[in-house]
Amino acid sequence: MSHATGVKYLKDGVLPHMWCPGCGAGTVLGAMLRAFEELDFKNEETVVVTGIGCWGKADDYLVTNALHTTHGRALAFATGIKAFNPRLNVVVLMGDGDSVTIGGNHFIHAARRNIDLTAIVVNNMNYGMTGGQVSGTTPAGKITSTTVYGNPEREFDICALADAAGANYVARGTACHGWELQNSIKEALTKKGFSLVEAISPCPTHFGRNNNLKPALEMIRWLKEKAVPVEQYDPLAHPKEEGYFPFGRLVDRNAPDFNTRYEEIRARAARS
Numbered sequence: 001m002s003h004a005t006g007v008k009y010l011k012d013g014v015l016p017h018m019w020c021p022g023c024g025a026g027t028v029l030g031a032m033l034r035a036f037e038e039l040d041f042k043n044e045e046t047v048v049v050t051g052i053g054c055w056g057k058a059d060d061y062l063v064t065n066a067l068h069t070t071h072g073r074a075l076a077f078a079t080g081i082k083a084f085n086p087r088l089n090v091v092v093l094m095g096d097g098d099s100v101t102i103g104g105n106h107f108i109h110a111a112r113r114n115i116d117l118t119a120i121v122v123n124n125m126n127y128g129m130t131g132g133q134v135s136g137t138t139p140a141g142k143i144t145s146t147t148v149y150g151n152p153e154r155e156f157d158i159c160a161l162a163d164a165a166g167a168n169y170v171a172r173g174t175a176c177h178g179w180e181l182q183n184s185i186k187e188a189l190t191k192k193g194f195s196l197v198e199a200i201s202p203c204p205t206h207f208g209r210n211n212n213l214k215p216a217l218e219m220i221r222w223l224k225e226k227a228v229p230v231e232q233y234d235p236l237a238h239p240k241e242e243g244y245f246p247f248g249r250l251v252d253r254n255a256p257d258f259n260t261r262y263e264e265i266r267a268r269a270a271r272s
């Protein structure tokens with residue numbers, strides 16, 4: 001069991017944070033910072049790139065290098081940073097809006113390039129900061145402020161998308177399984193190539209209130225009940241139909257990352 005607290009990566013005097021009571025963002029941040037500490041990440045070698053939204057505010061609290069970018073474009077900025085200086089640890093924090101809704105195209109191509117970034121996506125299934133609007137991961141039929149009679153669209157599976165687009169590492173965790181989430185983030189941070197950790201996270205203020213999960217505790221209970229370790233998920237008869245979803249390591253492969261391929265091409269060009 002780790003004794004890392006991650007506190008050394010927080011600015012002095014920044015707490016309490018801005019997230020609502022019962023929100024999962026703080027738990028995900030804690031898991032990430034403990035993973036940083038266990039891997040002995042240095043502030044000067046680490047860049048945290050954030051997009052817009054509740055989770056995108058995380059960089060406000062950090063003493064590492066940080067870049068707060070435009071909505072949906074965090075991966076584009078992060079790609080530039082990593083391409084220019086491959087020695088940096090570049091970690092990209094996005095919500096479901098930033099990553100696969102507004103930013104969906106950047107997400108697909110970052111995974112396709114297999115650029116050596118770690119994306120930590122807090123999926124709260126709606127646009128929390130701007131009032132709980134429908135996003136690309138809002139489950140079909142669920143209520144949001146812009147789908148008051150139910151979402152007519154199907155939701156994206158972020159992990160399946162990253163897998164299909166070519167990411168080297170994909171894991172799912174939840175904000176209610178902190179230790180497992182910390183381990184997944186650690187694995188992702190040490191993996192060469194594009195790595196994704198999706199953290200399913202309660203938004204009691206909007207998603208929970210709109211979907212009969214009103215006290216913050218109800219969303220935590222729901223996650224505890226429906227999230228199943230991947231080893232136990234596969235043998236279940238009809239898990240998806242019964243609302244279960246797997247968490248843990250889903251993809252782990254070793255395709256060459258973008259910078260490695262790029263250097264090979266540069267060497268070829270220099271010889272010609």
Ligand code: SF4
Nearest residue numbers: 019020023054128203
């Ligand atoms: Fe968290 Fe939702 Fe509040 Fe945003 S609006 S801080 S996602 S609970």
